Amino acid sequence: MPAHPRLLLGHARPHLRILATGGLLALTGDAAGLAVPLMARHAIEAFAEHRSAAVALLLLTAVVVAGAALTATGTYLMSRTGEAVVLGARERLVHRMLRLRVAAVDRLTPGDLLTRATGDTTLLRTVLSRSLVESATGALTLVATVVLMGVMDPVLLGVTLLVLALVTAALALVMPRIRRAQTAAQEAVGEMGSALDRALQAFRTVKANGAEEREEEAVALAARRAYGKGLSVARWTSVSDVAMQMSVQIAFLAVLGVGGARVASGALDLSALIAFLLYLFYLVGPLGQLTDGWTGLNSGLAALARLAEIEDLPGETTARPASRGPRKDRKTRRRARTPVDVAFKDVTFRYDGDRAAAHDSVSFHAPPGGLTALVGPSGAGKSTVFALLERFYDHDAGTVTVGGRDIRDWPLGELRAALGYVEQDAPVLAGTLRDNLLYAARDATEADLADVVRRTRLGDLVARLPEGLDTTVGHRGVLLSGGERQRVAIARALLRRPRLLLLDEATAHLDAVNEQHLRDVVRDLAPRTTVLVIAHRLSTVVDADRIVVLDGGRVRAQGTHAQLVERDPLYGELAATQLVAATTR
DSSP states (O other): OOOOHHHHHHHHGGGHHHHHHHHHHHHHHHHHHHHHHHHHHHHHHHHHTTOOOHHHHHHHHHHHHHHHHHHHHHHHHHHHHHHHHHHHHHHHHHHHHTTBOHHHHHTSOHHHHHHIIIIIHHHHHHIIIIIHHHHHHHHHHHHHHHHHHHHHOHHHHHHHHHHHHHHHHHHHHHHHHHHHHHHHHHHHHHHHHHHHHHHHHTHHHHHHTTOHHHHHHHHHHHHHHHHHHHHHHHHHHHHHHHHHHHHHHHHHHHHHHHHHHHHHHTSSOHHHHHHHHHHHHHTHHHHHHHHHHHHHHHHHHHHHHHHHHHHHSOBOSOOOOOOOOSHHHHHHHHHTOOOOOEEEEEEEEOSSTTSOOSEEEEEEEEOSSSEEEEEOSTTSSHHHHHHHHTTSSOOSEEEEEETTEEGGGSOHHHHHHTEEEEOTTOOOOSSBHHHHHTTTOTTOOHHHHHHHHHHTTOHHHHHHSTTGGGSBOOGGGTTSOHHHHHHHHHHHHHHTOOSEEEEESTTTTOOHHHHHHHHHHHHHHTTTSEEEEEOSOHHHHTTOSEEEEEETTEEEEEEOHHHHHHHOHHHHHHHHHHHHHHHHO
8 A cells, every 4th residue: 555645755855945946947848848839829820921930930949948958957956856865765774674673574585675675765766856746847737738728719628628537537547556556566576586585595505405496486486476567557557648648639639620610710710729739739748747747656655655664663772882982991891891690580482472482481590700501402492592682582571681680771782782692603794804803893903803813713714815804705704614604703702802692502513623622712701701602512511600401491400511410301311412422423
């Protein structure tokens, strides 16, 4: 359903002055065209009376040139303003997208979001630089033309308006169909983008499984749906265009018949009939502008509705950390940051109403400093602990505290600035290795960078890369191995000197040597930073100060490795299974 025109006005309001200037120039250019039939009438009368028509022809030429110049200037101003509106809309949309709640983005697809940020915003340019102004100038020019036609001959004007009224009534039935077809077409293009994005995001998986044809067919099917919706738009738009053209042709025949009879009776001069017919054909422009303007306006409103859907999604307050003062103070504070404890008390959370609770009265405490490990089978709720601590989601009941402070009382930016998070799939962004390492610590020094490269054993990688730290790593870090991406993610988290470090299977892609080295890094870090680690490898948790065993969204046991092996059967089974797996590798 199209958005309210007030939304369009909101985008246009900062540029109303330039839009009005451009529209006025364009309108003046069109108004200059209204003088053409009058000048032509004077030239015809001069020829008929065997007088010189040079003055009339010169004036006619000057009017045509001036009108073209004014129209071109107005069109440029409106186009430039349209580009500015698109820029503003894209900046606001990207700002909003990056601050949406994770739960909201989980229900969307990247391809559709990209379509909204590119194709849908582009339609705003068309609406503001053409559709609105074309509609306004078309309407005003139409009124002026009708007035001049009425001055020349009210009878012929009545004949013209009767024909146009009948066609307008027919078009009123067509326009809602055009609007619905345009909305459906834009949604279909978004679906096609989602299908293509699905294949590109898993490009290697597609190739490894020989699924190119299946994915191609899925994208082609979406493209064919978009094609069908586009044809529907073209079909109804063609009907409206033909109807407008036919209305002028029918009006011409009617005026020619009635006007010829009036010329024959002496009630109307031949030159006046010719001028009237010129005005009649001049109506094609304003009528076309009105039709195109209406079509474009509906298309833009449909795009605005899709943009407004993003605006209406729940967003976070801010993800920007609080100001930490001048550069020197900021560094001092980063070095002096103290570890924080983490406490869950009767926490309940479910991702949506149709799924079982991911957490069901979960309670545990991780003291400040030291290493706390979360273990349990898949689906036990381990990753949900990290998602709640990062406030990607808000828990439904119970209390979560960090540093003795309710997590909801922390400003979001300040909370996340205190956390370091290494995700399980260790995402690396397109750009250079340096960009990725400094991603969360833009004020880190070269000494800080060199230290973290050494501690995470990235030195060999840096030496091997052709441009060292300034080498690009490809889309999603595709030019790096899985273990290298994981070490980059760990280094990135360590560089921001977090008060609480969250490691989600941080050793999954590391070989035995690098895994042992990471354990040494964590052991050295633990006294100064609280470390929470999700692990399935026994080697990762045996030295933990505390182990929390989760199962089915509940905490079933807590203690050290030795204590849990003796008193918790599930942990004993997990430890035995992983120990066997570790010894057989």
